[in-house]
Every structure is written in structure tokens, then in C-alpha cells.
Amino acid sequence: MSVERTLSIIKPDGVEKNLIGEIYGRFEKAGLEIVAARMLHLSQEQAEGFYAVHKERPFYNDLVNYMRSGPVVVQVLEGESAVSKHRELLGATNPDDADPGTIRKDFAASIEENVVHGSDGTDTAAEEIAFFFGDDGVCPRTR
Numbered sequence: 001m002s003v004e005r006t007l008s009i010i011k012p013d014g015v016e017k018n019l020i021g022e023i024y025g026r027f028e029k030a031g032l033e034i035v036a037a038r039m040l041h042l043s044q045e046q047a048e049g050f051y052a053v054h055k056e057r058p059f060y061n062d063l064v065n066y067m068r069s070g071p072v073v074v075q076v077l078e079g080e081s082a083v084s085k086h087r088e089l090l091g092a093t094n095p096d097d098a099d100p101g102t103i104r105k106d107f108a109a110s111i112e113e114n115v116v117h118g119s120d121g122t123d124t125a126a127e128e129i130a131f132f133f134g135d136d137g138v139c140p141r142t143r
């Protein structure tokens with residue numbers, strides 16, 4: 001086990017449903033520390049760039065439109081095995097397949113509108129953190 005950082009997004013449906021505090025509470029109760037956070041409304045360029053890996057997928061345009069449908073809250077979480085721990089809290093992409101007690105099982109409406117994003121590996125996490133917070137946008141805990 002080692003201390004990792006991961007990139008987490010509360011998507012527009014999660015913000016609309018007023019779940020920011022509920023979701024932050026789950027992260028904190030699981031021992032993850034928020035070391036960067038910001039709210040923003042993604043530009044077309046940002047949404048397309050963030051999901052560029054899915055460019056050839058049939059749902060790409062819908063995904064970009066969904067991610068631009070309202071503001072999002074983006075955070076960096078730090079802790080032991082943060083990448084996998086965070087993904088466990090989110091649950092499977094499709095809420096129908098998600099385990100009970102996960103964020104997506106509890107709150108997601110569909111495979112698309114699934115409330116949250118989480119990096120799927122430490123390399124992806126580093127890229128996604130830099131995408132939103134640059135080189136110096138993370139605030140290490142000093143106490």
C-alpha cells in the first residue's frame with residue numbers, strides 16, 4: 001500500500017441533486033483527504049479534452065453535452081490506495097451493476113448520468129490532476 005492521489009469529479013447531476021456534502025462526507029469517512037477543490041462549468045474544449053480517450057465511442061457527444069449541462073466540482077483526494085479506494089466508493093459505471101452502498105448505486109440515474117468520475121489508475125490520475133490543477137494547484141496538508 002502507498003499514499004496516492006486521485007482526481008474526482010462530482011458531475012452536473014450530482015451538483016444538481018445537492019450531493020456535494022454527502023459525497024465529500026463519504027470520501028472523508030473513508031480516510032481520503034481533499035487536497036484541492038474547485039467548482040467550474042466546463043467549456044466545450046475542456047469537456048472534449050478531458051474525455052478525448054472516448055472520442056470514437058458512440059456516446060462521446062452525449063457525454064460531452066452532459067458534462068457541460070451544469071457546473072461540476074473537481075477535487076484531488078489523497079490517501080492510502082486512493083485510486084482504488086475512490087473507485088470502490090463510486091461503484092460500477094452502470095448503476096445497475098454497482099454494489100449496494102456505493103455512490104452510483106445510491107444516486108445515479110443511468111450509465112451516463114452516473115454522478116461522479118474517478119481516475120482509473122495512478123498514471124491517469126497524474127494526468128487528470130494536471131489537467132485541472134496544473135503543477136502547483138494541489139495544497140498538501142501540513143496538519
Ligand code: GDP
Nearest residue numbers: 059062063092093111112113114116117118120
Ligand atoms: P468510468 O471510468 O466508470 O467513469 O467509465 P468510462 O471511463 O467507461 O466512461 C466514462 C463516462 O462515460 C461514464 O462515467 C459515463 O458517464 C459515460 N458512459 C460510459 N459508458 C456509457 C454508455 O454506454 N452510454 C452512455 N450514454 N454513456 C456512457
